[in-house]
Amino acid sequence: MNVLIVEDEKFAVRKLTKLLEETAPELVISGITPSIAATVEWLAENRRLGGSEPDIIFLDIELADGQSFEIFNRIEVKSTIIFTTSYDEYALQAFKVNSIDYLLKPVQQEDLQRSIRKYYDLTGTQKSAATSLLPPDLENILRNLQLQQPQTEYRRRFLVKQGARLLSVETGDIAYFYIEECISFFKNHQGQKFVIDYKMDDLENVLDPAKFFRINRGMMITHQAVLQIQPYYNHRLALTLKPLYEKETIVSRERANDFKIWMGK
Numbered sequence: 001m002n003v004l005i006v007e008d009e010k011f012a013v014r015k016l017t018k019l020l021e022e023t024a025p026e027l028v029i030s031g032i033t034p035s036i037a038a039t040v041e042w043l044a045e046n047r048r049l050g051g052s053e054p055d056i057i058f059l060d061i062e063l064a065d066g067q068s069f070e071i072f073n074r075i076e077v078k079s080t081i082i083f084t085t086s087y088d089e090y091a092l093q094a095f096k097v098n099s100i101d102y103l104l105k106p107v108q109q110e111d112l113q114r115s116i117r118k119y120y121d122l123t124g125t126q127k128s129a130a131t132s133l134l135p136p137d138l139e140n141i142l143r144n145l146q147l148q149q150p151q152t153e154y155r156r157r158f159l160v161k162q163g164a165r166l167l168s169v170e171t172g173d174i175a176y177f178y179i180e181e182c183i184s185f186f187k188n189h190q191g192q193k194f195v196i197d198y199k200m201d202d203l204e205n206v207l208d209p210a211k212f213f214r215i216n217r218g219m220m221i222t223h224q225a226v227l228q229i230q231p232y233y234n235h236r237l238a239l240t241l242k243p244l245y246e247k248e249t250i251v252s253r254e255r256a257n258d259f260k261i262w263m264g265k
Helices: 010-023 036-048 068-074 109-123 136-147 200-206 253-263
Strands: 002-006 028-033 056-060 080-085 099-104 157-162 165-170 174-180 183-188 193-196 212-216 219-222 226-232 236-241 249-251
Touching: 002 010, 002 036, 010 028, 010 109, 010 200, 010 253, 028 036, 036 068, 056 068, 080 109, 099 109, 157 193, 174 200, 200 212, 200 219, 212 249, 212 253, 236 253, 249 253
Parallel strands: 002 028, 002 056, 056 080, 080 099
Antiparallel strands: 157 165, 174 183, 174 219, 183 193, 212 219, 226 236, 236 249
């Protein structure tokens, strides 16, 4: 069974992908698109090439180029829709299309399981994960082999400029990364500020997620940098950092629950 994920936040894509792998490994992610235009193009190109329609589309409502309901005005959508969103005011509109469920972010595993069960019940299909057809001994062997796979190598240091010289800074010396006026910086634990030639999405891919957490589109922090956490309106969190960050530091609503879990590890 094929799945298309329509989502413009990389963090949300990674989380949903992980939840799907854990909850329904029989589902194959055949595509990921970040916008209305890219989704319409993907569906049209897939049909032109004779590909099968996605069985399920996980569809975020608020995309960078508008609300995803516009997709249904531009192209016929035959797939079953499960909406994912940070807002609950679109529920009625969502069920006017091929939607069977409406998941509020951050998506929880039990809610995702319920949605997938509902899909199987409505379509009369059965779960057909390949591993579920394997003898228990072979399944255990495969699981052990997966555990023995080499660990991901994360970046250990960055080379930056300090005046006229170059300086190698270990990631353990970095308190947080942030973006100001489209330029990426980091501060070390002593409060020194350095420019770095990385976008935030790139940093998220090369840094150890056990040590660095992306709290919003423009900042990644370490545990050691968090001096204080306070509730903030709309289910967000306000942080006080050390060394001091002069601007307001807010954990987005979509990341707040995962941040609290990460801080407790």
